[in-house]
Structures are given as C-alpha cells and as structure tokens.
Amino acid sequence: MSIFVDRDTRVLVQGITGNEGSFWTKHMIDLGTNVVGGVTPGKEGQRVEDRPVYHSVRRAVKEHKVDAAMLFVPPRFTMDAVLEALESGIRKVVTIADGIPLHEMVKIREASQYHQAMVVGGNTSGIITPGRAMLGMFPHWIERVYKSGSIGVMTRSGSLTNEVTAMVVASGFGVSTLVGVGGDPVPGTRFAELLPLYQEDEQTEAVVIIGELGGTMEEEVADMMSSKAFTKPLVAFLGGRTAPEGKRMGHAGAIISGGKGSVQSKIEALEAAGGMVASRPSEVGLLLKEVVKGGGK
Amino acid sequence: MSIFVDRDTRVLVQGITGNEGSFWTKHMIDLGTNVVGGVTPGKEGQRVEDRPVYHSVRRAVKEHKVDAAMLFVPPRFTMDAVLEALESGIRKVVTIADGIPLHEMVKIREASQYHQAMVVGGNTSGIITPGRAMLGMFPHWIERVYKSGSIGVMTRSGSLTNEVTAMVVASGFGVSTLVGVGGDPVPGTRFAELLPLYQEDEQTEAVVIIGELGGTMEEEVADMMSSKAFTKPLVAFLGGRTAPEGKRMGHAGAIISGGKGSVQSKIEALEAAGGMVASRPSEVGLLLKEVVKGGGK
C-alpha cells in the first residue's frame, strides 16, 4: 500500500480536456493510475484517453465512485474547482496550479479542514508512487529518478526534487511515495500533516524532506519527531542556506523576514529532534545509507 | 427538569447595561434564573443586579461557566453578538431583537447549525418556565397567564401568547416551558426542532402551538407527528385564517404567497397527523381537556 494514491484509487481529472490535462492524464494512466473520468464545463460527451468527460464534478460523481480529484485548472479557477470537488464528497485533491491567489489558498485550506479532506498543492508537481500511480506531472520515464523503493519523499520544489531524488536512487534506494507540497507560502497540506501517513506506511523505511528557507514547515516536522509522532529516520535537504535576508529566492514561500524562516533555524530544529541534514544533494544518499538498515539494499 | 432553561442554567446577559437589559435581568433573577454576569463593551467593572459586567463574552467566560446567553442587543448588532456567544462555546442563545436583517438571520442559523447550538429568536419574548426561570421578557407577574403546569407552549407571537396561555390556565392547566420562536420569516429555531425536547420532557403532557399564516413551520410539526418523532397530544391555534392573500399581516413571516403558507393548509396537515386545531383561543383549553388525562387536574 502506498500513501495517498494507489492503483485502486479512483481518480477524477478536473480540467481534463486542456493541453496539460490531457497530456498528463495519458501519463498517469500509463503509470497505472485508475483515472475514471474527467471534468471540463461545456465538454460533456467528449472522451480523453477513452475516459468520459462531464460538465461538472457533481455530474461525474453521479456516474462514478471517485476517491481523488486531480486538478489541471488555471490558478484563478482553482479555488472553485477545489470547493467543487470537496462539495461532491471527494476527500483527496491535488492541484498543480502555480499562482493561486494567497487569500484563495487560505480559503481552500479552511474548506479542506472543514471537510476533513487533504488538498495537496498548488505550485507542485503532485504525488507519485513510482511504478504504481501518479497524481500530477512527474517525468516518471526517467528511471534514475523515479524508481520504486523504501524512501518517502516530501518536497517544496520541482526541479530540485528530480536532483535530490536522483541522488537517492544513485545511492541504491528507491522512492515509496513522493509528495510535492508545493512552493507557495500557504500550501494546502503541510509536511507535518503527511508524516503520520509515512509513519503508518509499511513500504516507507525513512523519509527525505526537501525544504527551503521561509515558513515553518520544517520546524513543524521537527516538532512531530520530538513528540515521537514520527519515529522513522529522517534526512533533510534545505535550499537557501546562504540566501540573503529579505530577498525572495524563487518560490513565494522562500523568504526570510525578521530573522524567521532561515535555513539555520530549521537545521537546528531538525537536528535537535534527531533528524539528519544534508548540506549538498549528494549527501542525502550518504546519510540514508547510515540510517536505513541494509542501506541501499 | 424544564427544557432549555432551568434554575441551574448559568446565564450570561449580553447588553445587560441597557434599559431593556437591566430591567429584564432583574425580572429574570426575581423568577429564579441563575444570571452569572453580563456583557456590554466599555462597561467592564460595572455591576447590574450585583452581577459583574464584562467588555466581551470571551472575557466573561474566562471568569464564569456559562450555559446560555440572553441577548438584549439591538437588531443590527445581533448577528455579531450571537456569533460572539457561539465562538465562546455557548450553545444556547436567546435573542429578543425585533428587526434582525433577513440575511443576517440566515447567517445566524448557519452558524448555529455549524456549532450544533440552538439560537432562539429573534422577534420573540423568549423562553419561560413559569415559577422557575426565564430567558426573555414575559409578564411573569400575571399569574393567570404564567402558571406552572404540564402544557408545553411554542409560539410565533407575543401578545397572542398571553391571550392563549391565559386560556390554558383558565381551563385549569399550567405551562411547563413556553418557547417563543418569534415572528420573523427565518427564526433561529423552528417548532419542529423543539419538539424532541418536549417529547423528552417529563413535565410536559401536551403541547400547544400558537402559529399563524405564512411559512411552513406548522407543516414541519405535522411531519414530526406523522413520523412518530413526537407522540404527545398537540393542540394548535393559528392566527390569520381569514387573512387575504398577498398582504403582510403583522409579522414579516405572516404572508401567504402563491397559495403557500395559508392557515387552511396548515390545519389540514396538523389534523391529518393527529393534531387538534382550535379555531378560537377559548377552544384551546377545551381541546386540552379532551386530550390530557385528568384534564386540568
């Protein structure tokens, strides 16, 4: 059993007829994902990858049981699409949209908490369980990055994830489930909220987090470790150690302000809680070998 | 045990320093109500009837356990005061305000449902358990109206309630608990939502509802009776039998439109469900005598 998405997860793709939507729907299916249908208002009756398209989520869930919604919807329509999925009883939602307005992201998270759902994203590549299923857009065809294994990965980045995961694989490991929480200041789901899933997941022996400056998500992970809510080995790689204060390095969430959110404070918190912190991507594999039994098989 | 309010119910009075608030606080206490304190922003430190006044509900609940909030607050501040009470964990709220904007009343009811609370009012005199406790403003000093007994009363009216209750008492009965749900089109609590409380209340042998034209509250009562969720004898008096269509008779909620909400349809529904309908106030007592064992003692 993987976390969040597996081969039996019934997936509805919102925005399925768009360029991104149809392209990645094909790849999700290729990897084994159980896409049952899609939604694009005005396109009911069409088919994408032989899956039926509906005008609305409500109309889709009348015809199909749906466990998860995968959104390929532009940022300014994302809140509406998420609320639509939640209102139809879907409790797992992934959105890749980059540029969701901050206040709408807060409302999405409020709605998600209200419905006791999990909304992952935006500004992420999504979720992948290599070799099994995918909600998002990963280059799953690059084997030296997306190989199945025992390491859970949580990340705030895109390209950097490929970089780090390649190092994980190069060290002889593979990935159980990779969750991109996204680079926005208010992600729908935070690292610490995913840890219980990794804790329970039998496939996962250790977790790698790919964090960066800004925010407090890494500190929350440390708290979970300190309170023994998460007890598996954890290795972190954090970008932006040398970033100057007050400049936004890339992601909107990646900013130090008033001394808060510096990588140094994150490292201290994680190490105090028993985690290991790699200073370079290549160190991630080395540290994993230290902490995982029979490291890299 | 009475319903909603009894001598052990700890009551916070919002708007306690106003004319109405202080006047009725005295009367509520005189009747035995356990008023623990009050709220008026800017008046913390004052005392009303020797009860402490606080700036806000939050500040009050830090000092006192509170079970119910009684609002003497003008209509346009009522939503805010209700939300304040609910946010502080108070689950029983009574508001007498006449003139709460319709949309705000809907929001009050939404919040009340969200918090699984009960908000009674507005546009009502409140709730009284004669001889024991009161949340509101009833002329409890008029003994031929407010006498303790076994008849539960629910009403949409004010003066008409005195009229009908006087008839109940004149026939040898008394009142267990009287709840004024109010005359607005969207009351915070509806007749049907109170019926389970009367059903459970050992003191209540039968229920009188004082309804009127408009809305569907009486029809909902009939539904509860048909489904056997309420099985005690029920007598209804309904004002507006001869009211012309399309004219607003008094209460904003009292209007027939498009053939809906006529007293005739209410009578048919109630009688079909086994209820009795009095055509005049004086008939209420007569009908009670028929249905209550040992009628009027």
Add this chain to the structure above:
Amino acid sequence: MRLFEYQAKEIFREEGIVTPEGILTSSAEETAAAADALGYPCVLKSQVLMGGRGKKGLIPFIQERKKALSEASRLFEGQWAVPRILVEEAVDIERELYLSISVDPERAKGIILVSAQGGVEIESLAQDDASKIHTEYFSLTSGLQSFQITDLSYRITIDAQLVKQFRSIVKALYVIFTRYDAELVEINPLFITKQGALVAGDGKLMIDENSMERQKRFVRTREFYESDMEFEAAQAGIPYLQFDGDISLMCAGAGLTTTVYDLINYEGGRVANYLEFGGPNYRKAYEAMELCLRNDSKVILIVTFGTIARADIMAQGIVDAAKALKPDRPIVTCIRGTGEAEAVKILREAGLEPLFDTEEAVKAAVRLSKEIG
C-alpha cells in the same frame, strides 16, 4: 419592500443584465412619444405592484400611435390609476425561462430557482410539475460559488452559446441579492430571443424590511401604498392595512391583531382597518385613534395584552385621545397585561366600561357595528 419593475430593471442594468429598451412615462402624451421613439410594436407596462398585470389588462401590446394614446389614457385614468408606464420595445421571443434567488427559511440557505419554462408563476409550476424546477442552495456565510452556477447552467436545457450569458446573469442576480438585502430577486420571464440573447422580460426585487435602514437607496413614496391612509400610517411608524368594513382595529401585537381580525370575520363582522397599537406604538393612542376615525367605520375595537406596553399607559392614552378627538362612534376596550388594574380604573373613570375577554369584546364590537348599520 417591493420595488416597481422599472426600478428593478434599472438595478439589473447596472449589474449588466440586459433588459428591453424602455422609456418611463407618466402621461398619455409622453407614452405616445416614447412609443414613437421605440418603434412599433411595443408594450405599455403599467408600473403597479400587484401581480397578474397581464390578466388585468395592464400590459397592452401596441401596434400604432393612436392605440398607444388611448391605452395610456385608459391606464392612467382608469380604475387602476396607474402612476407610471414603462414603454418597452417588443422582443422576438424564442422561449421564456424563470430565474430567482431568495431564502429557504427551513434550510437557512440562499436558494436559486430556475425553470426552463418561464412566464408562469413558479408556485403553480411547482404544483404542476416540480421536476421542471431546478434548485441550487448556497450558504450566505461562504457565498455562492461559481461551480454551483456552472452546474446549474447545465441542468436546464439551453444552447451551449447561451451558457456563458446565463452564468453572468445568475452572478449578477446574486450580487443584487446580497448587495440589496433582497428577500427575492426574480426574472420572470427571462426571454431567450430569436437572436440568441438572454433578456430580462420582467423584474421583481423585494428588499428585506429589516434592512431598509441601510438600504438608503430605496425611499417609500406614496405610490408604494394602496391608499393615503396606509402611506400616512407608515410615515408614523404604525402598521396599518386598509379594508372596507365597519370595525376599526386598534390592537396590540401582530398575532393578536390578526386573531381579532379572524374573530370578527367569524362573527360576521367586517374590518375597516388593521392597526397595531402596541410594541413601540403603545404611547401613540392619539395617532392611532385619529387614523381609525378617518375611516368610515362604526366601531373602534381596542384589544391588547401587553407586557412592556403597559395597560395603564395605553388606557390613559386612549382616554386622552378620546377627549381630544371626540370620537363619533363607540369604542370597545379589552385592555389587559401589566398594570391592568390601574387601566380598568382609568377607563371606568372616563366612562369606557372595559371588557376582559377578547372573544366577548369582538362580539360586542360586531353587535354594535350592526346596530349602528
């Protein structure tokens, strides 16, 4: 407060809803000129607040100027005394829809009703075939969401190219609903024109009475009332309805007044006017009695059962008013509640023998109204 069609349509246009071209007129000459300007055929829409205008002949279809003149004269000067006419271009109608937003009191939600069959009253449609009505509930706390409108737009069968227009109209109507504290905002019929446009054929907007204080835009002038008396009573803050019977009511509390109204009808009497003398008005005995006396009634019936509206103060007010106004007709009083012992004394001293039972008082009033008859 219900607005006139022309007012509702003005607000519709402000929010981007298309209405037929129209000109508001208040004389037959103006009406004919407007009809000339808009071209024929056109429609004369009487600006009155009652329903069923079509059946009453208040919306004549006009083919030429002469008819415009004669019909306008009939409407302005006839039994309905129409204050204004909205002259509108005729629209090429393909179909008619129904669309409204209001509140569902039981669910405590906003509710949108749409029917692919417009032009008829929604209530009769509901009785005929409820499946033809599509409903969408929304929270007033978190607001109507776009996806709800989208889903709704695919539940009615309209052409694909109308969907976008339809969504815009629902959004606009929602804005109006919230911004103006509406009880109801309704477009019935919502025309689908032969040219493929959605046009609001009618407009109904009812503002919540309890929100009038903050809805400064809407002023209740004389034409919102059916009679001078109702208008004046409203100005004085006294709930008042005009009827044409013999007994003037001056009662306290909406429910009690309505009950007295019923009891009079049961007894074969006829009510001249409904008037609430209680609550905030319990010190307004003079104003209330004056309104009653201006009616061609034969009896004034006063029934109260007050709490804060103290019986003694009301009794004194009535006695003082009677002294000042010297009523030419009998007054039956049944005043109870707080201070009733004192009230009885006051009334008796003034020679007004009080009754204590509402039904008895009603009977007395009806009897008197017939004796005097």
Add this chain to the structure above:
Amino acid sequence: MRLFEYQAKEIFREEGIVTPEGILTSSAEETAAAADALGYPCVLKSQVLMGGRGKKGLIPFIQERKKALSEASRLFEGQWAVPRILVEEAVDIERELYLSISVDPERAKGIILVSAQGGVEIESLAQDDASKIHTEYFSLTSGLQSFQITDLSYRITIDAQLVKQFRSIVKALYVIFTRYDAELVEINPLFITKQGALVAGDGKLMIDENSMERQKRFVRTREFYESDMEFEAAQAGIPYLQFDGDISLMCAGAGLTTTVYDLINYEGGRVANYLEFGGPNYRKAYEAMELCLRNDSKVILIVTFGTIARADIMAQGIVDAAKALKPDRPIVTCIRGTGEAEAVKILREAGLEPLFDTEEAVKAAVRLSKEIG
C-alpha cells in the same frame, strides 16, 4: 509586491485612516516648498522599499528651510538615490502602537497583530516579550467579525475614548487587506497623539504576487526594482536577482537555482545574478543569456532538470543564443531531464561539453571564474 509608504497611506486615507498631513516631492526645491507649506518642524520620509530607513538616515527631522534643502539634496543625490520624498508634518506623539493584518499559513487564518509598543519591528518584539503582542485569528471564508475587533480593542491598554477610533482603524485595515489581496498591511508606528487621536505614522502594504492580475491599480514601474536589470527581467517575465559576483546563473526551478546559489557559495565562488530559466521560460534562452551577458560576470552556469521544460529544447535554445550573442565568457552546462539524450547531442555538436552532476558543474564554474579572475 510591496508598495511605497505614500501609496499605502493614500489607500489608508481612502478608507478613513488618518495620516499626518504630507506632500510628495521629487526635487530639493519641491521639498523645501512643501516643508514651508506644512510648517516646521517636519519630517522628510525617503520613499524607498528597504527597511530600517531611520537607522540609515533616510528620515531626517527638519527644523528649518535651509536644512530641508540640504537634507533633500543629500537624499535625492546621495548613495540611496531616493526617487521621492514624502514631506510630513511632525506629530505630537504620546505613544506608539503596532498594528498589522496578515496570514498565518499553518492555521490557514487571517491574523491581526497588535502591540501597545510600536515603532520597533514586531519580530524583535516577539523575541523580547511575546506577551506584549496580542493576536486575533479570523476566517477568510466567513470574515473578521466585529466582536473580535471589540475584544481585541480591550486587550491593549488604551484610553476609553480611543477604543472607537481603534476599532474603525482595524475595520479599515481589514477592508484593505481583503480588497487588495494583501499579504501584509501594517501600521507601525500607529501614533497616539497628545491630542488623543490615532494617526498612521507609517504604512506598509504588500500585495500578493499571485493576485496582481486582478489588482490592476498597482503597476510595477522601474522604481520598484533595485536595478535596471531586475526591472527588465521582470518585464520579460524572468525571475531575476542582481548580485555582484562572477558567476551568472541560468538555472531551472526555484529550488534548484537556490541550491546552485548555495553550492557556489560553499565552493568559494560568488554569484553575479540569480536567473530562472525553466518552467514558463524554458524557451527564453536568448533573453536569459542576454541578461547574463550584461553582467560583469566571468562564467555562465546553466543547470536544469526538467520535466515539461524539455532538455533538448533548452539545449537548442542555448546553442542558438550562443550563436547569436557570441558570449565572451565560458558556459558550463548541466542539462538533464526529459529529452536529455538529444540535448547532449545538440550541446556536443555545438562544442558545449555537457556535465551531468550539479555539484561537479558548480565546481567547474567556480574554478573557471577564478582562473579568469
């Protein structure tokens, strides 16, 4: 997007928040005239976006005209090259408060922060004595409620007659927060004047970058950027930060670019510019390389690991750009991801020997930057 103080205060005033009387100037002469008009003493507030203006001498207190002229000249023409000065009347200050509204990402709520001690940075106050900061969370779905503001106003110790003003200011700030999609709206300090009024001493308003499309009011002109290059890159939609080292970055992905930035620093190299060549920009090799070449850097380092941003297209773009721009400095490439085999071929054909390991590429670039040094 962070606004200038004068812009924030303009919005404050529109919502009824009182600010000191002020005049915006852009020359020393204008500044002196404004100071004359406002009277002395007054304050010259440099309109720059950096923090700590006071410590940097960017807010001189002015007693007389001569000083106004000389100080203004210093600010306009000195090292900070201040584009505008806001000349403000001096205010008789009794006390200073801190007030802001922003978002708490973890709770996913709006958050109001108030401190009875203003004028200092809230973060340092939080470290010194968190009990001095009062917080109030609110839902963005159902909105901030009045009772929350009321309760908050009694948590800080201010005079009773200031409570009403304080509540109005919080309400206004909330309106600004929601209407302008603010990340942060802050008044620090919020003056309590000796005359008993609340006056916004400063104004900070940061608009959410992801909402700029609908916040048409705010246009990013040159003065919002620290350099011409940053401004031009922004116009081209390319994330770009100016530094003053030797290595120009042209990397894909915010996280990877930041990591490369770190790795260069570890290796003792110095970054000339941060530039994101990836995501929506992966076809913009020409524009990206041109920006890099305008720097006084010694090496261009290209690191990517793309999915949709195909390696072969990026490689071709780089080769084409190099042909057109004829770079005068070496280019180190480490291009991986979708289509990387094809990319390798393209680069090799053009004589750009590709590397495959990021850390190796960084080392190569640093080595080159020092050799050329």
